[in-house]
Amino acid sequence: xxxxxxxxKIYHTTTIETIALNHINxxxxxxxxxxxxxxxxxxxxxxxxIMGLLDAPTGGLITIDDxxxxxxxxxxxxLFRNLKLGFIFQSYHLINDLSVIDNVELPLxxxxxxxxxxxxxxxxxxxxxxxxxxxxxxxPNQLSGGQRQRVAIARAIIGNPEILLADEPTGNLDSAMxxxxxxxxxxxxKTDGTTIVMVTxxxxxxxxxxxxxxxxxxxxxx
Amino acid sequence: xxxxxxxTVLTLLGISLTIMVITVFASFIDQIVSANPPEINRDKTLxxxxxxxxxxxxxxxxxxxxxxxxxxxxxxxxxxxxxxxTTREFISFLHGKTTGHALKFTxxxxxxxxxxxxxEGKAFHLNEVKNGARVAVINEKTKxxxxxxxxxxxxxxxxxxxxxxxxxxxxxxSPFSKIYSDVYVPYTTDINIQLTDKAVEGTYNALLLAKTDxxxxxxxxxxxxxxxxxxxxxxxxVKVHAFTALEQFSKSSSFNDDEPEYxxxxxxxxxxxxxxxxxxxxxxxNINVTRIGERAEEIGVRKSFGATSGNLVKQLVIENIIITxxxxxxxxxxxxxxxxxxxxxxxxxxxxxxMPADSFVISWRVFGFCLFSCLLLGLISGVYPAWxxxxxxxxxxxxxxxxx
Numbered sequence: 001x002x003x004x005x006x007x008x009k010i011y012h013t014t015t016i017e018t019i020a021l022n023h024i025n026x027x028x029x030x031x032x033x034x035x036x037x038x039x040x041x042x043x044x045x046x047x048x049x050i051m052g053l054l055d056a057p058t059g060g061l062i063t064i065d066d067x068x069x070x071x072x073x074x075x076x077x078x079l080f081r082n083l084k085l086g087f088i089f090q091s092y093h094l095i096n097d098l099s100v101i102d103n104v105e106l107p108l109x110x111x112x113x114x115x116x117x118x119x120x121x122x123x124x125x126x127x128x129x130x131x132x133x134x135x136x137x138x139x140p141n142q143l144s145g146g147q148r149q150r151v152a153i154a155r156a157i158i159g160n161p162e163i164l165l166a167d168e169p170t171g172n173l174d175s176a177m178x179x180x181x182x183x184x185x186x187x188x189x190k191t192d193g194t195t196i197v198m199v200t201x202x203x204x205x206x207x208x209x210x211x212x213x214x215x216x217x218x219x220x221x222x
Numbered sequence: 223x224x225x226x227x228x229x230t231v232l233t234l235l236g237i238s239l240t241i242m243v244i245t246v247f248a249s250f251i252d253q254i255v256s257a258n259p260p261e262i263n264r265d266k267t268l269x270x271x272x273x274x275x276x277x278x279x280x281x282x283x284x285x286x287x288x289x290x291x292x293x294x295x296x297x298x299x300x301x302x303x304x305x306x307x308t309t310r311e312f313i314s315f316l317h318g319k320t321t322g323h324a325l326k327f328t329x330x331x332x333x334x335x336x337x338x339x340x341x342e343g344k345a346f347h348l349n350e351v352k353n354g355a356r357v358a359v360i361n362e363k364t365k366x367x368x369x370x371x372x373x374x375x376x377x378x379x380x381x382x383x384x385x386x387x388x389x390x391x392x393x394x395x396s397p398f399s400k401i402y403s404d405v406y407v408p409y410t411t412d413i414n415i416q417l418t419d420k421a422v423e424g425t426y427n428a429l430l431l432a433k434t435d436x437x438x439x440x441x442x443x444x445x446x447x448x449x450x451x452x453x454x455x456x457x458x459x460v461k462v463h464a465f466t467a468l469e470q471f472s473k474s475s476s477f478n479d480d481e482p483e484y485x486x487x488x489x490x491x492x493x494x495x496x497x498x499x500x501x502x503x504x505x506x507x508n509i510n511v512t513r514i515g516e517r518a519e520e521i522g523v524r525k526s527f528g529a530t531s532g533n534l535v536k537q538l539v540i541e542n543i544i545i546t547x548x549x550x551x552x553x554x555x556x557x558x559x560x561x562x563x564x565x566x567x568x569x570x571x572x573x574x575x576x577m578p579a580d581s582f583v584i585s586w587r588v589f590g591f592c593l594f595s596c597l598l599l600g601l602i603s604g605v606y607p608a609w610x611x612x613x614x615x616x617x618x619x620x621x622x623x624x625x626x
Contacts, residue, residue, distance in 0.1 A: 054526060054616040075530050082528020093523045093620060110528040155527070 001030040001195050002051060002163065007060035009046055009218075020046045021057070022218045030162070033189040033196045035206035038215030044199045045167055047215070051197060052085055052165045053077050065162065082110050086156030086194075088185075090168035092148040094140040100151050101127065101136040107159045126154040130184060146177030153184055157194070164188065166198040170205055182208060229513040230545070233506060237549025237599060238556055240502040241592060244495065245557035246564065248591045249582045251491070253396040255468040256587060260338040260395055266435055267335060268464040269400055270295070270428040270444075277457045286462065287424025288415060294447060295428060295462070300439040305331035305429040306409060307401070312381050316368070323364060325381060326403035327412040335431045336401055341365075343375045343390035346408055354410035359390035364404040381405065382413070396583070400427065400467070422460065430464060437466065499599055506603035514538060514611045521611055522619030531612035538611065542604030543597060550596035557584065 009021040020043045028034050036044045049055040050062065053069060062070050069080060086107075094103050104123040108114050114122075127133045130150040140148055149169060156164055166185065170178030182205050188194045198209065206212050214222040257264040273286040288306050295304065307328035314321050333345035342365075346357050358379060365374045365388075378385040386407055395402045409415065414425070432440045441464060448460050465473065472487040514521075521534060529537075561582035584592075 049617055052526070054620075075532075078525065078528050078530040078533075081526065087526050089620070093519060093526075095520045095523060097520075106524065107527040110524075110530070110533055159527075 001032070001065060002026070002028040002197070003061075003063040004047075004051065005061040005063070007047070007050060007057045007062070009043070009050065009055070010058045020218050021050070024060070024220055026213065026220065028195060028197060030195055031189070031193045032211065033186070033209040034198070035209040035212045036197065036199045036215060037201070037203070037206050037212055038221075040201075042215040043218040044215050048165050048167050048197065048199050052087060053081055054087075078110070082107060082159065084162050086159065086161035086164045088149070088152050088156050088164065088166035088169045090171040092140070092145075092152045092172075094148055094151055094155075096140050098139075099136065100132065100138050100140070100143070103140065103151055104154045104158055106155060111159065122158055123154070126158040127151075129157065129188075130154045144177070145173050146180055149173060149177070149181050150184065153181070153188075157188060157192075160192075162195060164194050164196045166196065168199055168201065170200065170202060178202070178205065229509055229516075233509050233513070233545055234549045234552060236502045236505055236509070237546050237596070238553035240499060240599065241550045241553025241596060242556040242560050243498050244595045245554055245584065245588060245592045246561050246582060247494070247498070248588045248595075249557070249561065249584055250398065251471070252585055252588050252591075253398050253583065255471045256585070258396065258583070258585060260336045260393070261399060261401060261467070262337045263335060263431055264467050266432045266437065266466075268430040268432065268437060268440055268466060269470060270430060270462055270464040271400075271470075272463040273422055274461040274463070275422050275457045276459045276461070282423070284423035285425050285427060287421040288409065288426040290422045290424065291426055291428050295430070295444065298430065298440065298443055298447070300433055300443045301430045302433045303331045303334050303431040305329055305335050305431075306426050307332060307429070308409070308412070308425045308427065309400075309403060310412075310414075310425075312405075314368075314380065321367065323404040324402065326401075326406045327409040327415075328406055329409055332401075332406070332429065335429050336395075338392040338395070341391045341393060342373065343388070345390055346406075351408040351410055355408060356384060356386045356411055357389045357408065358386040359392055359406040360388055361392050361394040361404055363394055365391045379405070381407065384411075386411075400470075401429075422457070428464075440464065495595075499595070499602070503599060503602045506599070507606055510542060510603055510607035511610065514607045518611070518614065518619045519622050521614060522616050522621075525616045525619065531609075534612040535605070535608045538608035539601065539604040542608070543600035546596045546600030546603070547593075550592060550599075554584065554589070554592055557582075 004024055004026045007021055007024040009019075011018040011020055024047060036047065038044050046055065050057050053062070057070070060070070061068060064080075065084060069077070072080060095106070098106075101120065101123050104126055105119045108119045108122065124133060124136065127136060130153050132147060132150050132154065135143065135147065135151075140151065143151065149172075164185070169185070170181050173181060185196055185198070186208060189196050196209075198205075200206050213220060252258070255264070261267070270291070271285055272283055273290065275282045275284075288308075291306055298304065305328060307326050310325045310327070311322055312325050314323060329351050330346060330348045338345075341362060343359075345359055346355065349355075350357050358381070360368075360374065360379070368374070368379050369377060374388045374391050376387060378387050386405075430440055444462055444464060448462060472484050524534060565582070
């Protein structure tokens with residue numbers, strides 16, 4: 001499903017060169033739930049951003065769903081993200097000016113041929129999946145951390161992406177809420193067969209996934 | 223927009239003040255050049271207001287005398303109607319107060335070429351002009367001044383020591399127009415009239431209403447008439463200058479006083495508009511860069527979920543145009559007060575002549591121009607910040623746009 005070959009990411013400044021990712025080769029299968037672990041600054045979020053086509057690698061090839069995506073134009077990358085990928089961020093990144101349902105609808109705004117009514121219907125379905133159908137008119141700042149993250153998950157899954165990329169999705173939540181969010185992702189992986197790649201610091205959460213990839217200083221260590 | 227109140231207020235203030243200035247400016251020009259009532263025939267009416275006399279290698283420019291006009295242009299074939307007029311002034315003493323009034327000496331054709339709305343009575347006709355009848359048509363403001371709310375017809379007003387009977391009351395013309403006056407009387411009552419056969423120079427103007435829209439025909443006929451008639455004046459040659467209101471404006475605002483130069487006028491008007499808009503537009507660009515910069519996270523989120531740069535530019539520019547239109551509407555409202563303030567300011571310079579408070583009228587044309595200016599301002603001030611933001615790196619945008 002996701003094939004990273006020889007991925008390299010180097011940050012250049014006028015004086016120094018920092019290697020964030022050093023020749024990474026990872027293969028993630030369709031329907032797999034993978035956790036990426038490692039200390040802060042080891043390059044795991046950078047890797048997730050590269051997998052999510054939000055950042056470009058300095059070198060190497062990315063293949064997703066048998067398509068080589070490294071050389072796609074900005075516009076095609078945007079379309080690819082919209083159709084194939086869903087993101088869950090540690091700090092939720094909900095738009096505070098939009099209601100819960102409008103936040104959830106957002107990915108479908110950039111998909112052609114979907115009417116407003118259809119968007120609303122699918123947003124309600126997604127919110128039902130995450131157990132928040134009673135909060136559609138609320139605004140993000142009226143919700144708890146766990147609820148916000150569930151809204152973010154609803155937004156990530158509304159477009160039925162094949163891959164979910166989660167960057168420390170439970171990082172800002174207490175253990176009970178974290179557990180709730182983790183169970184939701186496990187459910188999505190199991191019932192919908194969604195491929196999930198999750199960056200986490202939490203070993204307990206990581207153990208619930210099918211595979212753990214360990215990172216250290218920009219390199220895969222296991 | 224509502225959450226960033228400071229930027230919204232600042233943006234609206236900038237836009238509304240800019241649109242206010244543009245609207246007053248446009249309204250002023252519209253009244254000078256457009257075919258607004260009562261000057262519905264402006265597009266095919268030439269104003270002959272200058273005659274150049276060439277004699278012994280010297281050129282003298284002046285307004286023509288009425289005798290010169292009557293002898294030389296009366297027989298024009300390409301015109302439907304010709305009217306002569308001159309504008310003077312008279313002072314009235316009422317309730318211990320001195321007030322100045324604009325006085326126009328004219329003829330019966332003046333009322334055919336123009337389309338004044340008569341609130342009371344009627345215009346003067348050929349017989350009254352021929353007989354030098356002391357009759358007057360006054361405008362609403364003058365009626366209110368002399369007679370308050372009571373009917374004016376049949377009453378008299380003192381003009382230069384003589385009594386004139388009011389036979390009509392009209393809605394006023396634009397005070398910026400050549401045909402504006404407080405009082406209109408037959409030119410035959412003008413005691414200063416030049417009746418000598420040889421006088422070319424005088425104080426009179428002529429309104430020439432062309433038969434067709436082709437004004438070149440009238441000018442060509444005028445030129446050929448002048449060739450024949452210049453012997454009468456005793457000059458080597460004589461040239462008359464006849465232009466429409468738009469042409470008058472074009473020549474007065476360009477460097478050549480003889481012929482209208484639309485190109486130069488358009489450039490001058492364009493420069494004035496750009497100057498009005500440039501500084502606010504630059505300020506708005508800066509405000510927008512900051513305002514949109516505060517939405518970097520939102521832009522990062524939208525990009526993550528598939529928004530292209532085009533989607534974002536479109537969204538941000540539309541948002542900016544909406545805010546510009548709101549500011550424009552406020553500016554339009556403010557322009558009404560600003561124009562009154564301007565009239566008040568202008569009136570302080572001359573205690574005798576008072577410009578009416580409703581001198582600036584916002585026509586549909588001005589409204590359209592104002593709308594166009596809003597859109598232009600919205601585009602100018604919105605496109606660059608939107609484009610800049612849309613190109614922002616997603617990762618940095620998600621972190622709040624620290625690389626701006």
